[in-house]
Amino acid sequence: MSQLAEPLSNARDGAERHQRQPAYDAYGAADRADLTPDDLERYADSAWWTGKIEEAIALRERAYAGFAAAGDRRRAARIALALNWDHVGREAYAVAGGWFANAETMLADEPESSEHGFLALTRGMNALFGGGTVAEALGEMERAQEIARRFGDRDVEMIAIVGTGRTLIRAGEVERGLALVDQATASAVCGDLRPFTTGLVYCITISTCQELGDLRRAAEWTEEANKWCDRLEVSGFPGACRIHRAEIMRLRGDWDGAERQARAACDELEDFQRRLTAGGYYEIGEIRRRQGNFAAAEEAYARANELGQDPQPGLSLLRLAGGQVDGAASGLRRAVVEAKQPLHRLRHRLAQVEVAIAAGDPATASAAADDAETIVDTYKIGGARTPAFDAGLHLARGRIALAEGDADAAAALLRRARDEWQEVGAPYEVAQSRFALGTAYRQAGDEHGATAEIEAALATFERLGARLDEAQCRDLLGRVEASKTFLFTDIVDSTKLLGTLGEEKYRRLLARHDELLRERIVRGGGEVIKNTGDGFFASFPDSGSAVRAAIEIQKALAGEIVAPDVRIGAHSGAAFRTGTNYTDYGGETVHLAARVGAAAGAGEILVSRASLDGVAGAFRLSEARTETLKGFEDPVEVVAVDWR
Numbered sequence: 001m002s003q004l005a006e007p008l009s010n011a012r013d014g015a016e017r018h019q020r021q022p023a024y025d026a027y028g029a030a031d032r033a034d035l036t037p038d039d040l041e042r043y044a045d046s047a048w049w050t051g052k053i054e055e056a057i058a059l060r061e062r063a064y065a066g067f068a069a070a071g072d073r074r075r076a077a078r079i080a081l082a083l084n085w086d087h088v089g090r091e092a093y094a095v096a097g098g099w100f101a102n103a104e105t106m107l108a109d110e111p112e113s114s115e116h117g118f119l120a121l122t123r124g125m126n127a128l129f130g131g132g133t134v135a136e137a138l139g140e141m142e143r144a145q146e147i148a149r150r151f152g153d154r155d156v157e158m159i160a161i162v163g164t165g166r167t168l169i170r171a172g173e174v175e176r177g178l179a180l181v182d183q184a185t186a187s188a189v190c191g192d193l194r195p196f197t198t199g200l201v202y203c204i205t206i207s208t209c210q211e212l213g214d215l216r217r218a219a220e221w222t223e224e225a226n227k228w229c230d231r232l233e234v235s236g237f238p239g240a241c242r243i244h245r246a247e248i249m250r251l252r253g254d255w256d257g258a259e260r261q262a263r264a265a266c267d268e269l270e271d272f273q274r275r276l277t278a279g280g281y282y283e284i285g286e287i288r289r290r291q292g293n294f295a296a297a298e299e300a301y302a303r304a305n306e307l308g309q310d311p312q313p314g315l316s317l318l319r320l321a322g323g324q325v326d327g328a329a330s331g332l333r334r335a336v337v338e339a340k341q342p343l344h345r346l347r348h349r350l351a352q353v354e355v356a357i358a359a360g361d362p363a364t365a366s367a368a369a370d371d372a373e374t375i376v377d378t379y380k381i382g383g384a385r386t387p388a389f390d391a392g393l394h395l396a397r398g399r400i401a402l403a404e405g406d407a408d409a410a411a412a413l414l415r416r417a418r419d420e421w422q423e424v425g426a427p428y429e430v431a432q433s434r435f436a437l438g439t440a441y442r443q444a445g446d447e448h449g450a451t452a453e454i455e456a457a458l459a460t461f462e463r464l465g466a467r468l469d470e471a472q473c474r475d476l477l478g479r480v481e482a483s484k485t486f487l488f489t490d491i492v493d494s495t496k497l498l499g500t501l502g503e504e505k506y507r508r509l510l511a512r513h514d515e516l517l518r519e520r521i522v523r524g525g526g527e528v529i530k531n532t533g534d535g536f537f538a539s540f541p542d543s544g545s546a547v548r549a550a551i552e553i554q555k556a557l558a559g560e561i562v563a564p565d566v567r568i569g570a571h572s573g574a575a576f577r578t579g580t581n582y583t584d585y586g587g588e589t590v591h592l593a594a595r596v597g598a599a600a601g602a603g604e605i606l607v608s609r610a611s612l613d614g615v616a617g618a619f620r621l622s623e624a625r626t627e628t629l630k631g632f633e634d635p636v637e638v639v640a641v642d643w644r
Contacts (some may be wrong), residue, residue: 008034015042018195020049037066041079049195053271057086068106077106081115081122082492087125089273091308117147117156124160128167131340139169144553155197158184162204169208170341174379178212181205189224198228199241206244210407211343213388215424220246242268242278250287253427255466259287277391278307283315289318290428292467294522310335311350320355322470323528323538328355329364336368346375346389353396359402365403369396373510391420394488395433402436407443414440420441435473451477485546485572485611486590487526489517489553489596491534492565510534513564516556528586535566539585539593543607544615546570550605551643558603558644567604567615569597572611595629598636605641 014023044059087096124140148157165180189345209218242265249258285300312335339345356365398413438453457474573589600606
């Protein structure tokens with residue numbers, strides 16, 4: 001055998017054995033002039049599986065030209081359809097449409113063959129995932145199955161079957177759809193399908209299970225898919241298996257491992273599948289949000305949005321955690337309206353319950369829970385709700401009852417949520433349910449039961465690294481904070497300003513004021529406790545971050561063409577949690593901070609002198625002055641911060 005022929009022989013052997021990297025390397029060492037259209041097709045497959053999409057597309061184009069020139073129109077059509085799938089994944093829809101048209105042209109005058117089944121399958125998949133109707137998708141999938149069976153094309157048949165199952169489930173025919181999904185997945189397990197087919201079937205099956213809330217089943221299929229990836233020495237489809245693995249790892253509480261998997265998936269998928277890559281970034285956002293890493297979570301959600309995935313409901317829950325209740329509520333209202341699939345709307349509705357409760361809007365919370373329950377009842381499996389859906393509903397209903405002051409009803413619902421999330425195996429959601437249950441017990445006067453549940457939640461949050469949830473548990477257990485800095489803002493002469501501007505102009509001015517202040521409070525590491533009408537009440541971990549945020553607020557207002565004068569006051573000390581869900585603060589420290597704010601002048605930042613111990617040198621300060629504050633016998637020394 002010649003030296004030139006040996007690499008080509010090795011390449012063909014490696015491709016036959018599905019040894020992707022060796023085949024790719026051997027084809028690269030072969031003389032390209034010796035490559036037949038068959039070789040170019042195999043070379044393209046090995047490039048695709050090793051993450052080289054641009055090279056794979058170029059090789060497939062050469063293979064297409066070779067088959068077309070040789071008059072093999074069926075093989076040329078199959079390559080054209082593969083190129084259609086490649087470009088659909090990259091959202092290059094015009095290019096994808098061109099290759100689909102090429103495939104149609106190649107097959108137009110050919111006797112019916114398995115390639116015609118592949119053509120129908122492609123139409124069906126484009127309808128299913130590209131916004132077509134259920135009837136369109138089902139019609140093409142059924143045609144693809146019929147042709148594939150006649151010509152013995154198991155790969156097209158199984159993809160069409162799993163696609164039909166997914167379509168039926170979206171149409172609400174869950175039992176019938178799942179039976180077809182199981183049928184296709186069983187064939188994937190048997191190993192009698194091409195690797196591409198197996199990977200696609202796994203991917204659709206796992207995502208279907210997750211959408212239906214059958215998370216335990218999704219985890220089992222993910223484990224099987226991971227074994228298959230390991231046997232083939234590939235990272236996934238490519239990369240898709242990593243995203244499914246990351247979702248399950250996050251659910252199971254391995255957040256660091258989940259983020260590593262999601263990041264690796266994004267790296268592998270970036271050039272292949274924009275929407276799958278977007279899902280990876282959304283998953284990273286979900287992990288970071290739970291960790292309390294707000295800036296990094298927002299960055300991940302923004303990247304997901306850029307790649308084509310609506311970052312809801314995660315982004316609204318992030319806004320809520322940062323105190324931006326109005327922004328969270330408006331984001332979810334839009335997402336609910338725009339959700340095309342009921343199962344997508346379900347996620348938004350469950351999040352909407354939490355946001356509406358925080359906004360003091362029980363009517364919206366109840367309506368969201370009712371809609372969520374209707375959706376869940378449409379997608380039962382074996383006549384029963386899946387544990388994850390049931391747990392989510394019971395947590396939502398329990399939170400509503402808690403907000404309405406019905407502690408006994410809340411406790412009954414939240415106990416069910418806790419137990420159901422335990423059955424699913426989701427520690428973070430179990431801890432969330434325990435925290436709410438502890439709050440319900442406390443409302444009912446059962447302090448022992450409250451302490452037991454909240455301590456259990458705290459232990460889980462500590463282990464997971466859920467910093468904000470951990471802090472809430474500590475607040476509720478001790479009721480007393482370590483020293484915090486409380487900040488109050490207020491528009492000076494707001495009544496006079498309203499009379500001057502008129503209601504409409506003042507409303508717009510106030511909306512802009514609220515946006516600027518919220519953003520700078522959250523960006524500065526603070527928590528918006530509540531909007532006080534013409535200002536904000538916020539807490540910060542230390543006086544330095546509070547003063548820096550106050551300076552940024554005054555600078556931002558000064559940079560506006562028209563903005564109200566705002567006074568800001570701050571004071572540090574211990575306080576206790578108050579309110580129905582312990583989202584507010586009370587105590588002497590809070591009252592004193594409010595009085596310091598009231599003593600400030602227009603455009604002034606006033607801070608109690610004692611609050612700046614250890615950080616005074618970081619700011620330009622006025623000489624100290626003494627203020628007698630309403631409700632306090634002893635005068636208080638305050639200093640003004642020179643922010644200009």
